[in-house]
Amino acid sequence: MLKKLLLGIAIGVFFIYLSFKGIDLKGITAGLKNANLFFVIPFLCLMVLIQMLKSYRWGIIMEPLMKIDQFSLFSVTNVGFLAVIAIPARIGELARPYLISTKTGISMSSAVGTVMVERVFDALTVLTVFFIVVLFTPLPPWLIRGSLIFLFLVLALLGLMVFLILRKETSLKILSPVVKLFPVKWHSRLTGLIDRFVDGFKIISHQRHMYYLVFLSISIWVIDAVAMYVLFFAFDIDLPLSAAFVLMATIILGIAIPAAPGFVGNWHFFCVLGLGLFGIDKTGALTYAIVLHFLSIGIIVILGLAFLPFNRFSLSDIKSKFSINSGEFVDPEKTHFTEQNAGLEK
Numbered sequence: 001m002l003k004k005l006l007l008g009i010a011i012g013v014f015f016i017y018l019s020f021k022g023i024d025l026k027g028i029t030a031g032l033k034n035a036n037l038f039f040v041i042p043f044l045c046l047m048v049l050i051q052m053l054k055s056y057r058w059g060i061i062m063e064p065l066m067k068i069d070q071f072s073l074f075s076v077t078n079v080g081f082l083a084v085i086a087i088p089a090r091i092g093e094l095a096r097p098y099l100i101s102t103k104t105g106i107s108m109s110s111a112v113g114t115v116m117v118e119r120v121f122d123a124l125t126v127l128t129v130f131f132i133v134v135l136f137t138p139l140p141p142w143l144i145r146g147s148l149i150f151l152f153l154v155l156a157l158l159g160l161m162v163f164l165i166l167r168k169e170t171s172l173k174i175l176s177p178v179v180k181l182f183p184v185k186w187h188s189r190l191t192g193l194i195d196r197f198v199d200g201f202k203i204i205s206h207q208r209h210m211y212y213l214v215f216l217s218i219s220i221w222v223i224d225a226v227a228m229y230v231l232f233f234a235f236d237i238d239l240p241l242s243a244a245f246v247l248m249a250t251i252i253l254g255i256a257i258p259a260a261p262g263f264v265g266n267w268h269f270f271c272v273l274g275l276g277l278f279g280i281d282k283t284g285a286l287t288y289a290i291v292l293h294f295l296s297i298g299i300i301v302i303l304g305l306a307f308l309p310f311n312r313f314s315l316s317d318i319k320s321k322f323s324i325n326s327g328e329f330v331d332p333e334k335t336h337f338t339e340q341n342a343g344l345e346k
Contacts, residue, residue, distance in 0.1 A: 005088035008258045012265030019268045023283055031235065031287035039234040040295065046227035047299045050220055051078060054118075057216040058096075060209060061114045064202035065106050076100050079311040082304025085262045085297055091315065098318045099311050109193050113200015120161065123154040125217040129225075130249040133242045139277060146253060165201040224248055228292065235288050243278050250274035267293045 055077035059068055080096030087095070097111030130147055164171045172191065179190045203209055229244040254270025255263040271289035272282060280288075 009260045012260030015265035015269035027283040028287050036234045043231050053220050061203045075307040078303040078307045081300050107196040109196040110200040113197045121217045125221050127151045133245045161201050164198045247274040
């Protein structure tokens with residue numbers, strides 16, 4: 001993890017250098033002083049709404065496993081997102097699955113599967129909106145090519161997930177040679193882990209809930225783009241809403257690569273890059289990037305810290321959860337969740 005942390009910090013420092021290269025710091029100071037703080041209020045309200053919708057959507061994804069109360073979902077979601085920005089190498093992504101598994105008894109590997117479903121839908125939604133915008137807004141070929149590669153990878157992952165959940169027994173047979181590479185005493189436990197993980201994809205087999213999931217995902221990212229658009233007004237940035245969608249997609253692509261905690265550097269550089277596509281000068285773009293990053297990360301930190309006393313954990317807790325001797329590695333026949341448990345019908 002230390003190597004990944006150092007790599008992320010190095011990349012972040014590099015992007016910070018590129019972001020501030022040739023910048024007049026007095027211009028940034030003046031831009032911050034002249035910002036219209038009135039627009040910060042609706043921006044923060046929209047950010048909180050997004051967190052609420054994300055936690056609610058996660059509950060929908062987990063319904064085939066167990067119906068969970070909204071307070072627990074919102075609480076765990078905020079602490080989980082705090083972990084994502086605070087812990088390097090994306091290890092923080094395991095915080096939510098760990099916390100919800102300890103609160104509800106859902107297998108952690110199943111919970112990890114639900115987070116994967118969430119991430120895939122997020123990526124598909126953002127990329128779909130991005131390519132719709134491309135039809136009306138000329139963008140550089142490198143950005144379109146990069147987005148197409150990302151889209152291909154996400155669609156391939158979605159196809160694999162669909163196959164795994166709809167042809168589960170076949171999938172386990174295909175993966176059995178891989179399992180057999182490990183010591184015999186681990187075979188049944190590893191098979192159980194894979195079985196539980198695939199259970200996290202169950203929402204995919206529920207057509208009616210999938211439509212609702214698509215609606216929620218679109219709503220989340222449209223609101224995210226609207227929030228960025230609202231913040232434009234704080235700096236007198238005269239750009240259309242479509243520019244906010246492009247900016248959102250550009251930042252997401254930027255923070256997908258290794259980054260320092262809080263995405264420092266990556267966020268700023270790709271925000272400047274995205275605004276530069278629309279002719280915004282580098283000083284003005286960086287001023288906006290600094291404020292956008294501060295507010296976006298700040299609201300996650302505040303909400304995460306507020307719920308942290310109810311959701312304490314450590315990296316050693318997560319590691320022990322995935323220890324080969326832990327209860328997470330069990331025989332699939334002994335811990336199988338059924339759809340009857342969730343009260344859902346196809």
